[in-house]
Amino acid sequence: MLKGRNLIEPGDYSLEEMDGLFSVAEKIEDDKNYLRESCRGKLLATLFFEPSTRTRLSFEAAMLRLGGSCLGFAEPGSSSAAKGESLSDTIRTVACYADAIVMRNPKEGAALLASRVSGVPVINAGDGGHHHPTQTLTDLLTIRRLRGELGNLTIGFCGDLKFGRTVHSLAKALSRYPGVKEIFISPPELKVPGYITQGVLEKEMIPYKEAEKLEDVIGDLDVLYMTRVQRERFFNEEDYIRLKDFYVLTKDKMKNAKKEMVILHPLPRVNEIAAEVDDDPRAVYFKQARYGMYIRMALLASILGALC
Numbered sequence: 001m002l003k004g005r006n007l008i009e010p011g012d013y014s015l016e017e018m019d020g021l022f023s024v025a026e027k028i029e030d031d032k033n034y035l036r037e038s039c040r041g042k043l044l045a046t047l048f049f050e051p052s053t054r055t056r057l058s059f060e061a062a063m064l065r066l067g068g069s070c071l072g073f074a075e076p077g078s079s080s081a082a083k084g085e086s087l088s089d090t091i092r093t094v095a096c097y098a099d100a101i102v103m104r105n106p107k108e109g110a111a112l113l114a115s116r117v118s119g120v121p122v123i124n125a126g127d128g129g130h131h132h133p134t135q136t137l138t139d140l141l142t143i144r145r146l147r148g149e150l151g152n153l154t155i156g157f158c159g160d161l162k163f164g165r166t167v168h169s170l171a172k173a174l175s176r177y178p179g180v181k182e183i184f185i186s187p188p189e190l191k192v193p194g195y196i197t198q199g200v201l202e203k204e205m206i207p208y209k210e211a212e213k214l215e216d217v218i219g220d221l222d223v224l225y226m227t228r229v230q231r232e233r234f235f236n237e238e239d240y241i242r243l244k245d246f247y248v249l250t251k252d253k254m255k256n257a258k259k260e261m262v263i264l265h266p267l268p269r270v271n272e273i274a275a276e277v278d279d280d281p282r283a284v285y286f287k288q289a290r291y292g293m294y295i296r297m298a299l300l301a302s303i304l305g306a307l308c
């Protein structure tokens with residue numbers, strides 16, 4: 001259904017196309033043999049110009065579980081980028097070898113540029129503070145699977161809402177579903193940008209509010225989306241140190257949360273969720289990481305034309 005298509009930002013796919021992916025991912029979770037070997041003979045290139053654990057390894061696990069193979073690099077210093085090769089030339093070259101390219105790059109717009117010169121589909125695995133669409137698909141699948149639907153819920157985003165690209169993408173993606181309310185919980189320095197609140201939510205008439213204290217709003221939430229303060233995007237270390245522990249979710253703070261609320265986190269976490277919360281059945285961030293592999297299996301099978 002998505003054969004040959006790029007994925008640069010979540011809005012690239014219609015709601016129907018995303019629903020189709022979620023259904024395939026759910027089928028994969030329910031039947032481990034579904035689509036097994038469907039990508040045999042296909043090759044995926046994973047080009048990571050920035051560190052990653054989940055995105056790179058879940059893409060590679062997804063491809064291997066579909067029967068395909070992977071090549072690529074996790075460290076740009078080991079590629080000819082270190083000799084000054086342009087991104088365009090790197091992509092043109094890799095497209096000669098692989099059937100699809102997954103790329104993470106610190107520069108906003110890098111994935112779009114790659115898709116314009118690539119002879120094979122490009123999947124954006126994160127471009128700076130811009131988009132991380134497969135994380136958004138992961139988040140949506142997790143919510144759909146564990147809450148039963150993507151509409152009619154109140155979601156709270158907490159932490160670094162300025163630099164957190166996963167927040168921007170998910171806030172925007174959820175605005176496409178009915179009955180969604182969004183609450184942004186951050187210190188003043190890390191507020192969600194106006195292009196999300198005014199540019200998307202106000203335009204779409206999605207109710208939202210901003211808060212500084214998690215305790216003031218936690219009882220209203222169906223989903224709490226925690227994020228880490230993004231050290232790598234700060235201009236100075238002093239500000240990072242001042243803000244890094246602004247929010248720490250503890251068992252005590254969870255006392256006021258709804259019984260059926262779910263806690264998501266794109267991970268990695270640093271200190272913003274205390275390890276004591278991990279045993280709470282509402283803490284679903286490791287399940288979320290697993291859903292990341294299922295949705296990437298569905299996406300790869302779809303883009304590579306392995307779905308009938």
Ligand code: CP
Nearest residue numbers: 052053054055266267
């Ligand atoms: N969620 C996420 O993108 O994790 P990684 O940085 O480990 O890939």
